[in-house]
Amino acid sequence: MNDIDKxxxxxxxxxxxxxxxxxxxxxxxxxxxxxxxxxxxxxxLSIVTLLLTKEWRVSDLQNALGMEQSAVSHQLKTLxxxxxxxxxxxxKSVYYSLDDxxxxxxxxxxxxxxxxD
Numbered sequence: 001m002n003d004i005d006k007x008x009x010x011x012x013x014x015x016x017x018x019x020x021x022x023x024x025x026x027x028x029x030x031x032x033x034x035x036x037x038x039x040x041x042x043x044x045l046s047i048v049t050l051l052l053t054k055e056w057r058v059s060d061l062q063n064a065l066g067m068e069q070s071a072v073s074h075q076l077k078t079l080x081x082x083x084x085x086x087x088x089x090x091x092k093s094v095y096y097s098l099d100d101x102x103x104x105x106x107x108x109x110x111x112x113x114x115x116x117d
Contacts, residue, residue, distance in 0.1 A: 044078060053093040056097075
């Protein structure tokens, strides 16, 4: 990622930021903020961290996190809206997984950053 060009900041307001020579508009910055807000909750971050390993059913997440089913479902709904997780139905069970490789890369990047010397 390129450094942010100081000329792209206008009186404290970011109009566009050049990252890899592609401009990032205000709407994209707003959506990125919403994504990070979704990850900014300890329970939701715990859920997506568990989903790094495999698909999970709500009941399995409930047991792993020690939470009520309704609370886990509520957090999963927030993560789905943020496009961080997806679901698939198999019989009577619904399995949740990370939405795509970008989410995995983001989480691995965060945890790698935190464990750097």
